[in-house]
Amino acid sequence: MRRLIPTGEAARPVEFADADRPVPEPDEALIRVEAFAPNRGETFLLDRPRPGLLPGKDVAGRVVRQAADGSGPGPGTRVVGHPPLGGWAEYAAVPTHSLAVLPDGVDSVRAAALPLAGITALRLLRAAGSPAGRRLLLTGASGGVGHYVTELAAAAGAELTVVTATPARGERLRALGAAEVVHEVAAADGPFDVVLESTGGPHLATALSKLRPGGLLVWFGQATRTPATLDFFGLLGSPEGVTLRHFHYAGAPYGPDLETLVRLVETGRLHPEIGRVADWSDTAAVLVDLRERRIRGKAVLTTEAAR
Incomplete structure (x- = not known):
């Protein structure tokens, strides 16, 4: 599969690399990523990336392999997730306590814009x-x-x-x-x-x-x-x-808050502010614009799986 990895270069913070699919832990589902949303804080980590950094915490897509312990949604289910890392890739392993099922009325682009920013706002x-x-x-x-x-x-x-x-x-x-x-x-x-x-x-x-x-x-x-x-x-x-x-948002399982955010979007009570949607081949340029405050609200990148 392909994933984005840091380069350490300010003008081109990430590049594509070939990698093996992640091997999920027993309580993790394997997700085929359709969309992901970088956060401005992540752009700062790319200034001097630590060895082995795999960025990406906000994703939406479909389950291709249910968690081995039987928890979480089954294969084919549309989900939004908040993995600890590695979401800027074709596939991501996400703990089932950090997933929420997506209804038909909430698309992957809006869903991907929810996790970190939305959970932070709620908490x-x-x-x-x-x-x-x-x-x-x-x-x-x-x-x-x-x-x-x-x-x-x-x-x-x-x-x-x-x-x-x-x-x-x-x-x-x-x-x-x-x-x-x-x-x-x-x-x-x-x-x-x-x-x-x-x-x-x-x-x-x-x-x-x-x-x-x-x-x-x-x-x-x-x-x-x-x-x-x-x-x-x-x-x-x-x-x-x-x-x-x-204040820091991290702590309790993210799934319940993701479910709340999805429900608010579905019922028209919360409107993700998405300043840019682009193909993930443009991720490096989008990250620069996000870092330099040239994007209002969220930016969302879509992969081949979204088409």
């Missing part, structure tokens, strides 16, 4: 507590996670202010339910009950200052790739008694 909002009736601020809202958080939080009754770089992206976020759109964190009109912060650098301290006394800041990313520095004495001038919480 991020759970970490923040019930959004209903609360004022939320979301930084770095233009990416895949930001679009899902916006739609989910607005539907749950939050008054959401989003920070995004351009008016065009802001218009789409308004359509998904954002109450206010600003282009700098400093311009957000606080105070907020919860801040969801994903950019790092100097923006973290500014976002923290936008909280009400007793508010919560959930820090879930560092898209600027610039370390954040907080001055202890500067914090004394911030709202009293705020909580700063680090």
Whole structure:
């Protein structure tokens, strides 16, 4: 089979290589991949790839071999999955607890855009507590996670202010339910009950200052790739008694959350924001554009199996 492997070159981060089909563990199904969606964080791993790195965590396709332990869907079933690695290939081994069955109404392209960004959005909002009736601020809202958080939080009754770089992206976020759109964190009109912060650098301290006394800041990313520095004495001038919480989406089995996301898409309550769909022969160029923020929302690559 063919798979994409890192090159270590910024202008051409991946290339095709021949490889054996993966041999699934007893609790893994073998999936023929029809579509996969790279994440911007994965583009950073390709800058200096570690030996043996096989990227790819968001896939959709069909089961060709059921897990040997009998768990999970049978052969021929359409699925979306979140493997730990190796999804940028013709075949991928996926733990059955990280799979969800796809109904006829959800195609592989939209399904592939769901796993990492969608699971992150669901778990991020759970970490923040019930959004209903609360004022939320979301930084770095233009990416895949930001679009899902916006739609989910607005539907749950939050008054959401989003920070995004351009008016065009802001218009789409308004359509998904954002109450206010600003282009700098400093311009957000606080105070907020919860801040969801994903950019790092100097923006973290500014976002923290936008909280009400007793508010919560959930820090879930560092898209600027610039370390954040907080001055202890500067914090004394911030709202009293705020909580700063680090968040990472990984943890419990992903299957139940994937089932939730698929159901929301099927019923028209969640709309994957896909900025580009391309053949996987164009993956290297798409990765560069994703890294350089030239794609709004998600990018999805399709393989020969999708045709």
